[in-house]
Amino acid sequence: MKINPAFVEKVLTRFIRDELTKFGFTKGVLGLSGGLDSSVCAVLAAHALGAKNVLALIMPYRKGFPADVKDAAGLARALAIRTKRIDITPQVDAYFLRYPTKSRLLKGNKMARERMAILYDFSAREKALILGTSNKTELLIGYGTIHGDMACAINPMGDLYKTQVRELGAYLGVPGKILKKTPTAGLWPGQTDEGEIGVAYAEIDAILFDLVDQRKSRDEVIADGFKEEVVDKVISLIKGSEFKRKLPPIAKISSRTVGHDFLYPYDWDR
Amino acid sequence: MAPRLGDIKANLNRHLEFLDRARKDKADLVVFPELSLTGYSLKDLVPDTSLDTARGPVFRELLAAGRGMSVVVGFVEERDNERGLFYNSAAFLAGGKVLHIHRKVFLPTFGMFEEGKFFAQGRNFVPFQAPFGKTGLMICRDFLQYGSSYLLFAGGAEVLIVISAAPGRGVAGPDGFETNHMWELMGEAMSYFSTAFVLYCNRTGSEDGVSFAGGSFIYSPKGERLARASGLDEEVLSCEFDMGLVRQVRKTWTFKRDERPEIILHSLERIVRRYED
Numbered sequence: 001m002k003i004n005p006a007f008v009e010k011v012l013t014r015f016i017r018d019e020l021t022k023f024g025f026t027k028g029v030l031g032l033s034g035g036l037d038s039s040v041c042a043v044l045a046a047h048a049l050g051a052k053n054v055l056a057l058i059m060p061y062r063k064g065f066p067a068d069v070k071d072a073a074g075l076a077r078a079l080a081i082r083t084k085r086i087d088i089t090p091q092v093d094a095y096f097l098r099y100p101t102k103s104r105l106l107k108g109n110k111m112a113r114e115r116m117a118i119l120y121d122f123s124a125r126e127k128a129l130i131l132g133t134s135n136k137t138e139l140l141i142g143y144g145t146i147h148g149d150m151a152c153a154i155n156p157m158g159d160l161y162k163t164q165v166r167e168l169g170a171y172l173g174v175p176g177k178i179l180k181k182t183p184t185a186g187l188w189p190g191q192t193d194e195g196e197i198g199v200a201y202a203e204i205d206a207i208l209f210d211l212v213d214q215r216k217s218r219d220e221v222i223a224d225g226f227k228e229e230v231v232d233k234v235i236s237l238i239k240g241s242e243f244k245r246k247l248p249p250i251a252k253i254s255s256r257t258v259g260h261d262f263l264y265p266y267d268w269d270r
Numbered sequence: 271m272a273p274r275l276g277d278i279k280a281n282l283n284r285h286l287e288f289l290d291r292a293r294k295d296k297a298d299l300v301v302f303p304e305l306s307l308t309g310y311s312l313k314d315l316v317p318d319t320s321l322d323t324a325r326g327p328v329f330r331e332l333l334a335a336g337r338g339m340s341v342v343v344g345f346v347e348e349r350d351n352e353r354g355l356f357y358n359s360a361a362f363l364a365g366g367k368v369l370h371i372h373r374k375v376f377l378p379t380f381g382m383f384e385e386g387k388f389f390a391q392g393r394n395f396v397p398f399q400a401p402f403g404k405t406g407l408m409i410c411r412d413f414l415q416y417g418s419s420y421l422l423f424a425g426g427a428e429v430l431i432v433i434s435a436a437p438g439r440g441v442a443g444p445d446g447f448e449t450n451h452m453w454e455l456m457g458e459a460m461s462y463f464s465t466a467f468v469l470y471c472n473r474t475g476s477e478d479g480v481s482f483a484g485g486s487f488i489y490s491p492k493g494e495r496l497a498r499a500s501g502l503d504e505e506v507l508s509c510e511f512d513m514g515l516v517r518q519v520r521k522t523w524t525f526k527r528d529e530r531p532e533i534i535l536h537s538l539e540r541i542v543r544r545y546e547d
Contacts, residue, residue: 002442007501011441011481014502018476154479263313263387266478267275 001209003164005171012156013048019154020049020129022270027128031115031149032056032076032083033186034068037133037157039075039178040169044156045131046079047172054081055126059115062089064189071178078175084122088114108187112148120151129153137162137201140208141234142241143185143193150244161205197237199230207234271302272475272482272504275309276319282307282328285343288506289335295508297339298402303433303473303486304344304374304410305358310435311477312346316356316388320348323361323368333366340364340401342471344409344433346389347373355390360407360433362400370398372407376415382437382480397425403513410434413456413470423464424531428491428516430460434472438483438501446501450485454495462493465519465526467511474504491519 020028028045032038038056045054058072069085076083092114096107123130132152134144136159144150157165162183169179183193183201194200207230210221221231250259271288274280285302292300304310307328308319323329332343340362347359357373373392377385395418397406406422406429413419413432422430440448453470461468467490474484486499488509497509520526 004441004443007443007446008441010502011438015476015479015481019479264315265275265311265313267311268315269276270274 001161001164001205003160003167005168008160008164008168009044009047009172012044016045016048016131016154016156022267023129023153025127025129027053027055027126028131029055029057029119029122029126029128030131030133031119032058032072034058034065034070034072034075034178035186036162036169036174036178036181036183037135037165039072039174040165040172041131041133041157042075042079042081043169043172043174046081051080052082053128054079055122055128056081056083057115057119057122058083058085059088059118060085061087061092061111065186068181068186071175075175075178086118088118104188104191108185108191109145109148111187112145116148116151123153131156133157135160135162135165137205137208139245140212140241141197141204141237142244143197143237144244146244149185161208162201163205199233203230204234207231208238211235211238271306272473273303273306273309275477276312276315277309278307278319278321278328281309282331285332286335289332289339289341291506292339297508299340299342299400299469300336301342301431301433301469301471302344303471304360304435305346306343306433306473307345309477310473310482311480313384313388316346317348320346320356322349323347323371325350329361329363329368333363333368336363337366340369342407342431342433344435347371356388357392358385358389358409359392360409360431362398362405362407362431364401369400370396370405370407372396372409374409374412375418376411378411395421395425397422397427400429403428403516405429405431408432410436413460414452416456416460419460419464420534423466423526424529424534427464427466428513429467429469430464432468432470434470436472436483437480446485447481447483450483450501453485454487454498457487457489458493458495461489461491463525465491465516465523467491467513467516471507474502491516 028049030041032042042056056076060069092111119130130153132155134150135157138144139158166179184191207221207226210216218231222228247259250257252260256262321328342360342362344360347357360372361368362370375392377389377391379386397404404426406427408418438447438449457468457470469488471486472484473482475482484499484501486507488496490496497507499505499507
């Protein structure tokens, strides 16, 4: 679980630079919420591409999370990266006016996808690739909106657990108030990841590390001292979210089918 | 070096640049990494990037550029008399000829690796007489299966050359990827117990999110590390060594003299005959 943050920074900044260069891009764009993950990603992007080649979109809904918006702007200023503030309230409210719901989850997902659509639009406008900010914990337990915050062109953070992201963030000089923030998907005010999932990140990460990195069985993880119901919960979250980590299955009819046996590298001819 | 995936022309040009530079540096031997002419994560590009050393301009140009030197390159091999079989191969060029070809025997096919899906398997570890001494070639995973080095040692190799496209994994260590340590451990052990030089050339760069770990090294027949390249940066690692050291070390450490391949063979035959399904 331990990381050497200086070396991780080197690998990840190189990854960002290499991938963009291969596809003919020099600029990156990301959604900056003021939370830990996107802040760390912004620092990595600035180090990899140079501050002037990074555009951070700050996309608040109504007056929610004013402290986060302020922190996002402050970090962007400190990094000297470009920012654009886009209020997503009009388009989100217009939709729910026609199709009202009381579900905070539906509203939150819609907002995440609205932000995604804006990121892709700016990706094209600015000729910039979208840097994803989903971490390994979120990817494994499926704590993200499919085609929302999980959508991106490249993801430098996806093999780092939340606790490792925090360690990297501390090394990169991310301000203490961002490092200490209670993680939230920002789906609604007062919402916290740990409150919603029902398990603390430190514990989820330790269980995931056992299950995924160490390839331990359920019983072995429980024997390590984790509560049975928590381990089962984590396992069921992993299983239940596999669809978010895959392209949709394609019905196979021919002898060579996209997604089955038409197998080319992502970096084909790059 | 960091080859460009699937682009033989671009990679050939880089080889020619490096060979030009090596000639100016008066190198005797130049080693390129695994699949240096094609890049690693080829998948279905394998048939489109195959080469026959006997035909076409690529090897003709490499042989011309490598005149007066020994050169090891990695490529996808498909021969006229074995069409449709694609090997992950290493060619040893010297004296204007392809002196030896090694086809990768151990094709990693697990987890992130899928070579067995796309390549045919080599069947041999055969040392050959290089201009500087008897030499054996291995490709990446071959070297981690310790029987490979043994066969080359038993066959009389004084130099073991390993070309590699090893991805880096594990970032807890103080210095680069943790997997680099694994390769060096093998380099140290195999050079020491084979009383032979070990040259390990690993690529850099990234493909599909995977970072190749570099960290090429050279060990002496005494198990001493003579040189090591950095982890992530492309680098030409050069090192001068005296082949006379093999003889000198073998006077002290008699592993080679005391080796009994016939006993090993006899024991292996017994093991293989007793296979049960």
